[in-house]
Amino acid sequence: MLSILQAAGWPIWPLVLCSIVALALIIERFLSLRASRVAPARLVDEVMAVTRASLPTVDTVNKLAENSSLGLVLAQGLRTAMAEPRITDANLRASFETAGRQAVHDMERNLSALGTIASAAPLLGLLGTVVGMIEIFGASGASSGTAxxxxxxxxxxxxxxxxxxxxxxxxxxxxxxxxxxxxxxVDAYTLDLEQAAERMVPHILRLTTSRR
Known part of the structure; x- marks a missing residue:
């Protein structure tokens, strides 16, 4: 392998760097986009069960926010309701949307870099081939006087x-x-976050109404 890399010349080294970066990004995204870290299957049901009678305590909400990306979104909605007892449906949905956009942004982290490598790697390979061909024909012409x-x-x-x-x-x-x-x-998780928020909005509004 080393002899192939040496024979291919300097243009192949950017590709080697791209391969290392791509592998690191793939491993990082596999670890970060696990269901347990983004959207645990039973989390919404558990939150609704815990908050069936009243809004949770601050400590409970903080632990929920540390649970996962979905937990962070749900915690943001609960915090907004706790801070604003007379919150309206529109304001609560806006709070969920803001937290959801942040969660989606976090899930998409490094994906653009991986996509760029996927697009640029063939071009880098073609550049290396063109450079190699130029060097080959240039050297042949100089040594023999003919092409x-x-x-x-x-x-x-x-x-x-x-x-x-x-x-x-x-x-x-x-x-x-x-x-x-x-x-x-990411698209599937985004849908999960949206559906969870839709379930939580009427539930939270019912709790805030009962507190008035």
Missing amino acids: GANPLELAHGISVALYNTAFGLIVAIPSLAFYRHFRAR
Whole structure:
């Protein structure tokens, strides 16, 4: 592998860097976008059960906010209701929307970088191939005085230059696949957050009404 990298020339090293960064981003997103960290399955039901009779204490809300992204959204709605006993439906929904946008922004962190690598890696590979071809034909012309030097040497040089294109595709294809996978997962979690907020709005309004 090291000999291939050395033969491919300097243009392949940006691709090596992209592959390392892409792998790190994929691992980080896999860990960050787990269901237990974003939207636990039974969290809404548990919150509604705990707050069936009244709004929770501040400590309970703080623990909920630390639970997950969904917990942070629900906690924001509860905090708004606790701070404003006569809160309206529109204000409560606005509070949930603000927290939801922040949660979605956090889930999308680093996805743009992964998408950029998926788009740029083939271009970097093509650039490396073009640079390699220029060097090959330039060296052949300078050494022989013609453009048709030893065909075997040219074929070997072209195959080495194509390493860049191949490596660029090797980096780009998995990066694009994981980018699409994470985008779909974020979209699914966003829907979960919206549905949870829709369930909590009438529940919280009922609690605030009973306190008046």
